[in-house]
Structure formats: C-alpha cells, structure tokens
Amino acid sequence: MPLDKDRLLFAYRRILEIRYLEASLSDLLKRGEIPDLYPCSGQEAVAVGVCLALRPDDQITSMYRCLGHVIAKGAEPWRVAAEFFGRRDGYCKGKGGAKHVCSFADGIYGATSIVAAGIPHAAGVALGNQYLNTGQVVACFFGDGAANQGTFHEGLNLASVWKLPVVFVCENNLYALATPIEETTAVKDIADRAASYNMPGVIVDGMDVEAVYDAVTEAVSRARAGGGPSLLECKTYRFGGHFAAEFALKIHYREDSEMDQWRKRDPILLLGAKLEKEFGFTEEAAQALRNEVQQKTEEAIARARSSPAPLPEEALQDLYADSYANLPEQEIF
Amino acid sequence: MPLDKDRLLFAYRRILEIRYLEASLSDLLKRGEIPDLYPCSGQEAVAVGVCLALRPDDQITSMYRCLGHVIAKGAEPWRVAAEFFGRRDGYCKGKGGAKHVCSFADGIYGATSIVAAGIPHAAGVALGNQYLNTGQVVACFFGDGAANQGTFHEGLNLASVWKLPVVFVCENNLYALATPIEETTAVKDIADRAASYNMPGVIVDGMDVEAVYDAVTEAVSRARAGGGPSLLECKTYRFGGHFAAEFALKIHYREDSEMDQWRKRDPILLLGAKLEKEFGFTEEAAQALRNEVQQKTEEAIARARSSPAPLPEEALQDLYADSYANLPEQEIF
Amino acid sequence: MRDINYLQAMNEAIAEEMIRDDRVIVIGEDVRAGVFGVTAGLLEKFGPRRILDTPISESGFCGAAIGAAMRGLRPVVNMHLGSFLYVAMDQIVNECAKLRYMFGGQVNLPIVFLCRSGPPGNNAAQHSDAPYPLFANSPGLKVVLPSTSYDVKGLLKQAIRDNDPVMVFGNIRSRKSSVPETGEDLVIPFGKGEVKRAGTDITVVAFLHLVEEGLSAAEDLEREGISLEVVDPRTLVPLDMQIILESLAKTGRLLVTDDSHRTCGAAAEIVARVAEKGWNLLKAPVKRVTRYDVPIPYYRAMEQFVLPNRDKIKQAARKLMGV
Amino acid sequence: MRDINYLQAMNEAIAEEMIRDDRVIVIGEDVRAGVFGVTAGLLEKFGPRRILDTPISESGFCGAAIGAAMRGLRPVVNMHLGSFLYVAMDQIVNECAKLRYMFGGQVNLPIVFLCRSGPPGNNAAQHSDAPYPLFANSPGLKVVLPSTSYDVKGLLKQAIRDNDPVMVFGNIRSRKSSVPETGEDLVIPFGKGEVKRAGTDITVVAFLHLVEEGLSAAEDLEREGISLEVVDPRTLVPLDMQIILESLAKTGRLLVTDDSHRTCGAAAEIVARVAEKGWNLLKAPVKRVTRYDVPIPYYRAMEQFVLPNRDKIKQAARKLMGV
Ligand SMILES: Cc1ncc(C[n+]2csc(CCOP(=O)(O)OP(=O)(O)O)c2C)c(N)n1
Ligand SMILES: Cc1ncc(C[n+]2csc(CCOP(=O)(O)OP(=O)(O)O)c2C)c(N)n1
Numbered sequence A, B: 001m002p003l004d005k006d007r008l009l010f011a012y013r014r015i016l017e018i019r020y021l022e023a024s025l026s027d028l029l030k031r032g033e034i035p036d037l038y039p040c041s042g043q044e045a046v047a048v049g050v051c052l053a054l055r056p057d058d059q060i061t062s063m064y065r066c067l068g069h070v071i072a073k074g075a076e077p078w079r080v081a082a083e084f085f086g087r088r089d090g091y092c093k094g095k096g097g098a099k100h101v102c103s104f105a106d107g108i109y110g111a112t113s114i115v116a117a118g119i120p121h122a123a124g125v126a127l128g129n130q131y132l133n134t135g136q137v138v139a140c141f142f143g144d145g146a147a148n149q150g151t152f153h154e155g156l157n158l159a160s161v162w163k164l165p166v167v168f169v170c171e172n173n174l175y176a177l178a179t180p181i182e183e184t185t186a187v188k189d190i191a192d193r194a195a196s197y198n199m200p201g202v203i204v205d206g207m208d209v210e211a212v213y214d215a216v217t218e219a220v221s222r223a224r225a226g227g228g229p230s231l232l233e234c235k236t237y238r239f240g241g242h243f244a245a246e247f248a249l250k251i252h253y254r255e256d257s258e259m260d261q262w263r264k265r266d267p268i269l270l271l272g273a274k275l276e277k278e279f280g281f282t283e284e285a286a287q288a289l290r291n292e293v294q295q296k297t298e299e300a301i302a303r304a305r306s307s308p309a310p311l312p313e314e315a316l317q318d319l320y321a322d323s324y325a326n327l328p329e330q331e332i333f
Numbered sequence C, D: 001m002r003d004i005n006y007l008q009a010m011n012e013a014i015a016e017e018m019i020r021d022d023r024v025i026v027i028g029e030d031v032r033a034g035v036f037g038v039t040a041g042l043l044e045k046f047g048p049r050r051i052l053d054t055p056i057s058e059s060g061f062c063g064a065a066i067g068a069a070m071r072g073l074r075p076v077v078n079m080h081l082g083s084f085l086y087v088a089m090d091q092i093v094n095e096c097a098k099l100r101y102m103f104g105g106q107v108n109l110p111i112v113f114l115c116r117s118g119p120p121g122n123n124a125a126q127h128s129d130a131p132y133p134l135f136a137n138s139p140g141l142k143v144v145l146p147s148t149s150y151d152v153k154g155l156l157k158q159a160i161r162d163n164d165p166v167m168v169f170g171n172i173r174s175r176k177s178s179v180p181e182t183g184e185d186l187v188i189p190f191g192k193g194e195v196k197r198a199g200t201d202i203t204v205v206a207f208l209h210l211v212e213e214g215l216s217a218a219e220d221l222e223r224e225g226i227s228l229e230v231v232d233p234r235t236l237v238p239l240d241m242q243i244i245l246e247s248l249a250k251t252g253r254l255l256v257t258d259d260s261h262r263t264c265g266a267a268a269e270i271v272a273r274v275a276e277k278g279w280n281l282l283k284a285p286v287k288r289v290t291r292y293d294v295p296i297p298y299y300r301a302m303e304q305f306v307l308p309n310r311d312k313i314k315q316a317a318r319k320l321m322g323v
C-alpha cells in the first residue's frame, strides 16, 4: 500500500530534521562545542522508513550512529542535542553522549557502541513483548560490518528459534569504518544470511523511504502475527565520515566518483522528486518546509545549549538502582 | 575414487582401536581410575574417514570429544590413555586430561573444551600454512551445538574471506548435551549455513567411513589447490552419554527406539558388511582383528597405567616459555 | 528448619522467587533437563514459557536477557560454570554492567547471572575458573559468594529481587546447612558479612567453600593454641569492611583466603582496603591463601597443589603467628 | 636520539620487528588504512600478505592469531581499544593464556595483543576502559604498561620477541620522549621497573600516563616541601617488587596510582604485595588513587572527576603526610 501525501510529507520533514540537526552538530563539533558525532546523512531514509512502519509503542534498538534512528522514532531534537553537548537535559544526562542517545519513553531501547552488541538486546526486548503478549514489535538497527560479529549470528538464530517479534535492519553503507565490505564479508548481500536462520531476507533500496517502509511493513506484520523475525538489508551510503572527526585522520578509502554517484540518490532528492511528481509538491513549498525545519533546529540547539551542565560529582550517580551504604566504597579525592 | 581393500581394512582397524580404547577407559572410569571421558562411540567413522583423506603432515583441531580424532590422526593409544590417567607420559603431561588430548607432533593442533572455540584456531593454523606456503590443510572438528556459537560464524567467514586451506567438519549427533538440535537451531541442516560464507556445504553420511572419506577428499583437494574452505556436515549419533558419568545425573532426553535405529547403522557393522560383500572379509578374519586390537588396547592401558604420576609441584611448570625470576611470584604453602 | 544441600538451596530459591513474581524467567543451556541440578524440576513446575533452553550462544542469550530485562522481565541466567562467563564477557561487563549508568538511569537491569565456580575436580584449565575478581573490577555488577545452603538460598533470593545485575558464584563444596521451611521467606541483604566462628589471634576472611576450610583449619589450630576468627563477607561487591575491621581490632592479624587467582584477586582487594583503613590495627604482615597463578591442571594431585585449602590456611596461620 | 611521540614509537617497534623476523604479521580491523596511527604506513612497507585487515570479528581473529602462532607465526593483533578486549575475552583468557599449560608445554603462543587503553576522552562507558587487571588475574599472560615513547618502543619490541602471549596497553597521553635512532636496537626486559624521579617522603607507584601525572605532582609538591619518589614498574605481570620495596625502605609511605578501576585493580595488587613483604617498611596507611568504581561518563567534567590525575595524587600525598 503506497504512502499517502501526508505520510510522505511527514517522512520528508523527518529526513530534513535529521539532516539539519546533524549539520548543526557537525558545525558545533568543528567549533569544539561538542566532542563527538557519527554522521548518518545519506542514510536517513532507512531510519525514517523503518519508524514510519512501526506503531508508536513499538521499540527500536540503535547504535553509535544513532542520530537518525532516535529522531525518526520521535525523540525531541533539543534533548538529543543536549546529550551531544553532555547536558543534564540530554536523554542520558550527559553520561552516554554522542554514541548512546536513547529514550526508553519513546521506545528507543538503547544505543550501544560495541559493534553488533545491540542485536541480542533487540531479541530480548522482543522476548519480553512476546512473554507479556503485548503485540509490540522491535526494529533492530546495525551496520554491514556488524553482520560479521558472532552476536549477529547468535542473535538471529535465537530470534528465529523463539519466533520473536523483531525486524533486523542492516544498514549496508558498504564500509565498516575504512574497510570495504567485500574485503571482510564472504557474501555479497547480507540478506543472503537470512537463510541460515530460516527467516526471510530482503534487499531494500535504502535511499527510497517508501521502499523501506513497504519492506518493514511486511516484516512487522509478519512479526506481529507471530511469524517470527526477518532480516532486511538496506543498501545505502553515508555521506559523512565514519565519525565527524575523520577528516583529521587523513585516511582515504572512498573515491569521489563513488560518493558522487550516491549523492545523486540522496533520499531528500528522491523523495522530493516523488512528491513533486505525484503530488505537485512545489519548490516553494519545499523551501518553506526547509526554512521551518532549519529554524526549529536552531531553536533546538539553542535550547540544548542552555541546559545546565552536570556537576562533576554527578558522575557517581545512576550506576545502581538499589544502592548500599558502602557501594561504591572509595576514597574521593 | 573408492578406497581399496587395504585402506578399508586400515579404517576398520582404526575404528576398532577407538571403540575398544573407549570401552576400556569407560570401565576404568566406572572403577574410579580415571575421572573424565566424553564418549565418541558411534561417531568413529567421521574421525577415521576425515584423517584417511589427510596427508600425514596435514593438521586437525579437536575438542573435548577428542578420543576418536586423536587416534585417527595417529596418536599412540598408550599415551592417549596416559593423559586420561593424568600421567607424565600423557601427551599433555597430565595437565590437559580427558578433554584436551592432543599431539602437535602428530598434527593434532589442540583440543579445547569451550564449545566452538577451536574453530578460529583451525582458521589460524590454515593461515599459517598459507603464509608459509606449505600446502598443508587443516581439518576442524566440532559439534552441531557449536554451529550456534558466534565463533563458528566468525571463523567460517574469516576462512572464506582469506581463502584458507581448511575443512570444517561438523559432527551432527543431533544433540548438544541434553538438548535436541531442532530446539536450538533455526536450520535443519547445518550444511545450509555454508551459503552464508560462500563455501560448499555438503551433507555426509557420518556412519559410512567411505562417504566421509570421499567428501573430505574433495574438500581437501579444493583447499590444497587454493580454492578455500568447505563445510561438511556429517550426520551421526553418539552411542554413549554426553560424558561418561551422565548416567549418574538421571536425565532422560533420548528414546531407546532412536538409539536402536542408529545402532543398526553402527560404523563397525556398516564397514564390516562392506568388507565382507566386496572383499570376502570373513568373520574369522574379523574376529582375529578384534582380538588383536583388544590385546593391543590392553597393553596400551597397562603401559599408560605404569607411567609415573606427575609430582604435585609440577603444576607450576609449563605456563610460560620465557620465564622471569619473579613470575609467577607467590608464596607457596 | 531442615538440612538441604547447596544445589537444592539454589533450586528452591529460584522456584520460590518464580512463584512470588511471574516476571522471573530462567534462561540457559539444558535448563529444562536441569542437567546439573540447579534448575531440576522447574520445567514441570513452571512450564516451557518460563524455563527457556538456549542454543550454545552465551553472548546471544546473555544479551537477550538484557533486552528482556529492559522490557520488564527478571531473567535468571544459568551460566553453569564460571569458565563460561568469558564467552559472554562483553555482554556482561560492557553492556549489562554499564547500560543503566550510560543511559543516565533510564532503565533497570534486574538480571542474575548464576554459575558454579571453582573446580568441579579434574576438569582442567578451561572449566575450572572462579573469575569473580574480573566482575568485581567492573563497576555496575554486584558479586555474591555464598558459603552455605542457608546463605545461598537467602542471597540468591535477594539477588533475584535486586534491581541491578548480580553475579552469583556458587560452589557446591560449600557447607550443607539448615534452612527454614519452604514458604518462610529467607532473604539476606547484600553487604552484610557474618562471623562464622569467633577467635582472637587471626582474622581469616573467607568466601564460598573456603569458609568451610577456614572453619576446619580453626578447629585444628585450636589444638595448637592458635585461635582463628572466621569472617565471611558473603558478598564481594558490596563488601562489608566494617565486620572485617571490627575483627581486626580484636586480632590484629589478617589472613585472606579466596578461590580466585592471586594477582588482582579478591584477596588483594581486601588486603588493600585494610591497608587503607585498618593499617593501625595490624600487628603483622598479611597473608593471602589463594590459587597460585597458574591455570588448573587435570591431574588431582597437581590440582590440589594449586588450590587453596585447609592445610594451606593452617600453614599460613602458623607462619603469621611465627610458629 | 630524537623525540618521537608515543604512537610513532609503537609504529616503529612493529616495523623494526617485522624487518627482523618475517614471521611477524599484523592482524586487526583497519590496520591497512592504519586508521589511528599505530599501523600507519605498514601496508606500504610490508604488503597485504603481512598486514591483514579483518572483519569485525574479534573472537574470530584473536582465535585465528592463536592458530597462526601454533603454526609458527608471530602475530601482532591490533585490538585498537582496551574496551574491545571483552568481545574476545574467551579467546584471550581461556584459550591463549592457558593452551601452552593445558597442552603440557607442547606449543608456544608468541602473540601480542596491542591496544590503547584509557579514555580517549568523551567516549563514554563502552569505549574507555583500561581493563588490564582482568588479564593480570588470568595466569599465562604478561601485562605491559609503558609510560613513555622510549618505554613503549623497547617493551613492545620485547613483547614481539617474547614467546608467550603479551598484552600491551598503551596510552597516548603518555610522555613523549627521545629514543635511539632507528636501527639501533632498543629492547627493555619485562619485570624491570625504573625510578622515574627520586624522592624521600612518599613512594608513588604509577603506570602509563599516570607516571607523567605523578611527575608533575612531584614537581608541584616539592614546592610544598613534600618529596615524591616516582616508581614505574613498567610491567604489571611480571611485577618488579624489588624496586618498590627498595623505594619504600627510603620513604616508608606508599601511594599507588593506576588507571584501572579500584576494586581488584592493579593498585590493589601492589598494595597487597607490599602488605605481605614490605609491611615493616610502612609507617602510614597506604593510598590508592585510581578510577572511581563507576563507568566512564561522556561529559568532560564528569569524566575528569572519575579519572585519576595529578591533582588527586597531590591531594592523596598531602593526606598521607598529614597536611
Ligand atoms: C566490537 C567492536 N569492534 C570494533 C569497534 C570499532 N568500530 C566502531 S564502528 C566500526 C565499523 C562498523 O561498521 P558497520 O557495522 O558497517 O557500521 P557503520 O559504522 O558503517 O554504520 C568499528 C570497527 C567497535 N565499536 N566494536
Ligand atoms: C561455551 C560453552 N558453553 C557450554 C559448554 C558446556 N557444554 C559442553 S559440551 C556441550 C554440548 C555441545 O554440543 P555439540 O556442539 O553438539 O557437541 P557434542 O557434545 O554433541 O559432540 C555443552 C553445552 C561449553 N563447554 N562451552
């Protein structure tokens, strides 16, 4: 079922929100105001397409390249930005930071920075859904490089054996840091690995938000109906560095020509063109939307920046839910 | 190419050697003379078929269920038995024991008891062969349960990407300890997982030593020619408990009828019948061979038993190749 | 009260907590068959929905336990042996221990990782570890080391109710002891040690089955005129320093015995805390009776040589008294 | 002699040993690109046969390093960060460390596991660990903690020549120092510490970049009339106790500073050994200046609060002197 105009416009707005927020954070990083950022621009259609296909009470698990995922799932941009700044209003109170933004209240069940470590977490959240019989489904984001980790294998096998309501979303951006996937991965398409777990494996155009939405919708309804997990491989590309500070490392692993090809398939261009063609979405309307999102982004950044910084000694809080007088026991200097 | 009579007879003898040695060790265990044993009877045709297809200088990696592997690869029965006793002439000087018998001089590159941990070791030995350009091939033994460990996934992917000369031999005996494979494994045939690593995956009748030999011969020549790894799944069954002391646990997870079915396909019966049918191998000849092997086994046990026990303080030896005055540094009581 | 063995006490603790709270589930290899006794009979009592057999995928199912806990369940993960914890190390130490903190307190992870630690005997290097110091060095986990049937029942029940991840290391060579009738609630708070035997000459700090060894050493040495006070902190994280310091105020001499390896082990930590806070109480150098710093060998006499035991405690105690 | 930074010293050490012995190979993620500098330029010098990029499969490639070592190669495994060691924990601790012993000395495993430890800054809980105590508690490994360019070059070259598995933790905030010209062989034996600054009041035992912090603390405190002797054991396993005890014979006061967590950490071990062997030398309680027992938070001011540093060393030293 194709997305209607409103939903496509919503997707377009979300993608812009992510793109602009990242651009602002990237500037702040260059100015030394925030210390860390893993760019996702180019990949936004995956995050947005996935979350469009979820119910609000469904969950996702994210990873260090979390910005797109969390905005797409409904986290507030200013609180996301506040986490990048390390402020108290950040979702993790400044403890998690750039690589670990998540909001359990919004169904974002963690963002972890050990490659593939979140995959079994997603299976476990789905186990909880199944046990409590809530009908919720989990979408689990990870990269192409993650598909060579043992936890990928173990997590997918477990999810299949237990028929868990989870959709595994591999964002294949062709590189794990500076190493091209074909140098490290025995198969061309990660989706082929689904056969090892007796689940559907689908290759999806990750630059096309509607294609992502369609594939996820099918996988979600299967999962919700008790049919178990699926593996979706979204072919995509990251326009930025592996991390924002990559340029400082002076390493070269991608050709400009490759980047140029992918830039032509920028999800913003593709979706803009579709909106124009199918719904007469004009350049003026687009410009107005861009302005609005840009303005809101700036407001979010300003609000984040004015959030108070944590006190140094707040570092000692939040470790245990049930504390003991002598825990942690240590001399504080 | 079918095996000739001599080679088949050799295989038959080897299988008997393993079966009888295990029976003796099993008796000794019940009498409290040895403390540990993981039975492999029923599975001998895999070990013997694999090693028949290897060159003497090829290597294997084994695991806790190692008895068949090491005898098949040419370890001396008396020194194997000595290791079960924990004696000085044991291959590991009594330090490794029942689960860890190996002989590097015979190309047995370790026997490890963490499930699937040996899989990447095999890849590494193969990497060494490739680097040194020796033409040697490694055969790597593991169980069906091991195929759900992350190291299985990582090891096979790595071996494929690097085109390493290694043959992965999964002994699928249908159970991981007390749990049937279908409760824990998303695919019916482990061989299907080969596709995830872009290598051949072959199902083999693990009770038929010639079938094993044929499949391994093909995989080995492919590996030796630089064609990379293969995954062979040998369908087999263990006639004994997961470990010899299992009976004491009073757990029940296999039906007698299932055992009876598999006992009809005992590799000794199958190979005996083939020898009789094709080469007129008589029951008298078989009996003579059985007697001879039984006698040699008893001699091996006797010799092993008379090997000296290590002194307690020998426990402090063999940890480091390069020692230091103060390492280990500890007060000995 | 009735005598039950250590394994049965673990089993009862889990069963009682499963009755009390239906969000408690059991996850692990062969837990339905109950192969080594810890989970025997639970399948019959609670059904396959709550007793989950897993593939041999320790990272996978420990990770799944984390996700399930995020979603509100309270998994008890049976890891079987301490030596198998390494396979899931990232999930336990870098995920489970840290996620609450890293997410700014958004989520609780009430998970128990349960294992039998220490050499089952003749199991050699890869199956015999007692790696609790590694988890004590990883903030975010609580580390529980019970020495009797009573303690393991009460502490394991507490662990299941605790809202943080708890590592429970059991050792079935620990003392069989009496526990209240089933139904009577037995819960022991963390961080509260117990003096298992009073004495005047040396404070022997011991965990797990070494409490038993310490007690027998104390009996033997009494005949030689040396009086040991055996103190069992029961949990390593949190650690009851007060009970140790109070004992040292009496004895002035410290012997710590622990079944982990020596370098950076549990005994090292206890000695270090005493050297910080109780230095004035000491009238002699301290002694550590631990595993030697080699892996565990297979052959029994070598294995015994490496492990701490009653005789070594006695020898160390005599040295401490200068006799 | 010439000044080079710490990363370059690591890089030179590997390159020189690769020239010296063609069985030395480098394995790891992004080692061809040389992303963080440790292996920069090695691909050009030694070609793809000896510089092996891996999938993100730490257990897999650490395990492969073990197999390759069995077969006679000498792998240098670049793990990048200490926090990634957990993913390969079983392979390092339960396989690599134990196999020689468990196989009765049949095989040597000359492998170096190399990582940068300690917080790169603002990397939060999962990327900032310095988990060397976990490896010190696992017999079979040697643990190397170099504090200057000179030391890291000499110790890493020694590690590559050593016939056992060696864990090398580097910290790029360590002191830039001068090293001999390339070609001149620089090898530092394990287990030999160095007094980095002589003093009379307090023995400060420090590793890695904390040696630098200790030295600046010493400078500052000199002005307050407190004299620190900074002792750098350079390797934690084996540990040069002699140099520590000799220093304590002069000072009588012990402060240990180490970048691992506190409970069962490196400082605990050093204190424990002193309490066993040098108790008579001590004239005051000891002090440990370590990470607090919480994970590393992202926000800088909180991160700084958790980490040991010069100011905390100074404060602890003043407390020790009772001022
Ligand atoms: C276990 C582990 N190993 C290495 C790293 C360092 N690292 C961080 S991201 C990354 C590449 C991951 O690639 P991929 O899974 O394709 O995701 P992408 O970054 O492309 O989104 C690496 C190697 C890590 N965080 N965790
Ligand atoms: C990582 C790990 N987890 C659990 C165990 C305990 N264990 C030993 S053997 C075994 C079953 C293995 O089954 P499989 O791989 O099929 O081999 P089989 O024993 O059938 O030959 C288990 C669970 C272990 N040794 N290592």
Ligand SMILES: [Mg+2]
Residues within 6 Å of the ligand: A143, A144, A145, A171, A172, A173, A174, A175, A176, A177
């Ligand atoms: Mg990628």
Ligand SMILES: [Mg+2]
Residues within 6 Å of the ligand: B143, B144, B145, B171, B172, B173, B174, B175, B176, B177
């Ligand atoms: Mg099996």
